[in-house]
Amino acid sequence: MAKRILITDDALFMRVTLKNILTQNGFEVAGEAANGKEAVQMYQDLKPDLVTMDITMPEMDGLEALKQIRDLDPEAKVVMCTAMGQKNMVVDAVQAGAKDFIVKPFQPDRVVEAVKKLLAA
């Protein structure tokens, strides 16, 4: 069965781009969240195998959503996917339990490799 992924990004363009990359590589997109708050709710409803998480978003940012998801499920696999590549952001995300950190703009292969690696583990 295809592994199910929840995409989180406030930009429709980025959600569509990630969805295309993931579905073309055999993954199923379980849902699309437009902010951190939606992601936390959808994580509980959909129980995806992995979450991609933007950081700069309205309502609730990705770092807070990451923390809440990891509180709900300490085994949750969350990959940050953000334009904010500075060291302090990476450190904060990894300390909060993020499994990988992809900086935008990215090449599709970077996303596929990260997701495959985590879902094989």
Place this chain on the structure above:
Amino acid sequence: MQAKFVNPFVSGAQEVVGMVLAVEPSLGQLAARPRIFTSQQFNVTCGITGDLAGQIIYGMSLQTAEAITKKMLGDALVPNEELAASALSELGNMISGTCSSKLHSAGYTCDITPPTIIQGTNVSISTIDIPALVIPLNLPGFGVLEINVSLKERAVAQAA
């Protein structure tokens, strides 16, 4: 505005645009304005908070906006207005994010706010009374992306 804030934007924008649009951008003539202002038809604005406070406007003509959108969406996506606006916002977000990382390396820890689109010419952002620097990037085959940067250090911003 201090020149040390400028280089991160020039190099950050060149990197992101080069990768996303697959072009080699060239830098036009820098210009200063007494405040942040855009005379372009299509604008993406993004706020900067943290050690620096201010606003960035990415301005372009409608023609340039269309050409960039077409390239970003490619053939795989069915274009519509919402998706096109989102792609251009995301370009602004990616440039701001990359510049923010470069500012971090230069000793300024900043965050960015989600981008907003403003369509229409002669827009000034009246609450931000900080001199602006205009960085025009020539994008072969696309047109000009005009980056308006208006930033000041937080201590100064708070005192103002």
